[in-house]
Amino acid sequence: MRDSLRQKIIEVCNTKIAAKGEGVGVSFYAFFKNRNDDPDLLMEAATWWIRTHQLDHFEKAVKIRDMVQAGQ
Template sequence: MNPILKQKIIDVCNRKIAQKGENVGLSFYAFFANKNDNPELLMEAAQWWIMTHQLDHFEKAIKIKQMVENMHPV
């Protein structure tokens, strides 16, 4: 996973958990602005979320954070 995307996911998860608690759910769209200014990164996140891990549309932020933190560098 691109290190920029990895850090973005961790940062967003941390922020959402701090705001709404450990039960907060999110989708991979949470990592991007409404205006898609980085389609390559969006597609990488979608590939990881949907195709690689077959996650539901909404998942717990804590689960996503742990998955990303536990990834081995490529």
């Protein structure tokens, strides 16, 4: 996964955790605007989320942040 996407995921997760607490969930769509302006990046995130890690549609933001920070 490219570094810019890793940083975006960490930033979004941290923001959501700060606003709603450690129990807040996210989907990979949370890292993108409503408009699909970068389909390659969206597919990169979806591949990491669905194919690589077989995650559910919604996961705890803390879990996702920690996975990304660990380099998974």
